[in-house]
Amino acid sequence: MADxxxxxxxxxxRLxxxxxxxxxxxxxxxxxxxNLVSRPMSTRQMDENGDIWFFTAEDTKKVDEVEADHDVGLSYLDAKGMRFxxxxxxARLVHDRAKMEELYTSSLDIWFEDGLETPGIALLMVTPVECEFWEPKHGKLVMAAGMLKALVTKDTPDDTMRHERISC
Known part of the structure; x- marks a missing residue:
């Protein structure tokens, strides 16, 4: 029986x-x-509305690019867990002190020397439009066993990954 x-x-x-x-x-x-340009960002939160929040400095190329074209992509990868x-x-730049206080942790001091008092600190909010994710349906071991079986039998692997596409 199919899932x-x-x-x-x-x-x-799940997203x-x-x-x-x-x-x-x-x-x-x-x-x-x-040109498409990518850089790593640390997710602070995906809130109850589905918006995804990041800290940034205002005077960055990414902010200039977001202000010129609000369409962005986010790519998450957990290679060990086979989750994507x-x-x-x-995206848009947000200056909301209460939200910054809610999301800020001392781990961000590496990038923001004066914490929330760092000049130019801001939030980048991404509102998802289309989302997709892939992950093992039955855990990594079952997926690995299915792939090994397919390798030995020269067969197509069983459908071991869950794939969902969501219009947000």
Missing amino acids: EPMTQTDAIV KELVEDIDFTMLTTQDPAG VSVAGR
């Missing part, structure tokens, strides 16, 4: 778990020459 697809609500809940658990993402923007997330979204 039933997840409901939209369950898929969104939030993956985004917050994997933490680091590659944020992709478009530079003035039209892709988010197409719209």
Whole structure:
């Protein structure tokens, strides 16, 4: 019997778990020459509205690129867990002191020497439009066994990965 697809609500809940658990993402923007440019970002939160939050400095190329073209991509990868997330979204710079106080932790002091008093500190908020994720349906060991079996039998591997696409 084939696995039933997840409901939209369950898929969104799982997406939030993956985004917050994997933490680091590659944020992709478009530079003035039209090139796609990616850089690592640490996810602070995916809130109840589905918005994904990051800290940034205002005077960065990524902020300039987001202000010129709000369309961005986020790519999350957990190679050991075989979990992957892709988010197409719209980004904007946010100056909300209460939200910054909620999300700031001392681990960010590496980038923001004066904490929340660092000149130019801001939040980058990404509102997802389309999201996809892939993860093992039955755990890594079952997936690995299925792939090994396919390798030995020269057969196509069983459908061992769950793949969900969500319009957010």
